[in-house]
Amino acid sequence: SVAYDAGIVERVADALVRLGHRGMRQKNVFSGWGFLAGTRTFVIAWGDGLLVKCPPGDHADALATPGVTPFAPDGERPMGTWVVVPADAIADDPELDAWVRRGLRGVGR
Secondary structure (H helix, E strand, O other): OEEEEEHHHHHHHHHHHHOOOOOOOOEEOOOOEEEEHHHHHHEEEEEEEEEEEHHHHHHHHHHOOOOOOOOOOHOOOOOOOOOEEHHHHHHOOHHOOOOHHHHHOOOOO
């Protein structure tokens, strides 16, 4: 079974081109498909949604978005400022772009 949606991977890649960030590395991360700025992962295609690395000052705001939850692998404590973004929160490209931008800010880009 595929742990991430190939369509989401393609949409994130397109968003990065729109945002002027070409040639970002991609690789398997946490059984999802990660996008990296240098060595730092900022967005991971995960199921039919995304995991996004938020800037610390933007984490609470991100969690205020309906359906967005802290990323807590295996029910352990939440992992830093990573959040789980469901498919319906990124249904439109402008929403997706905003989350990708947030992830880039989360790794200082």
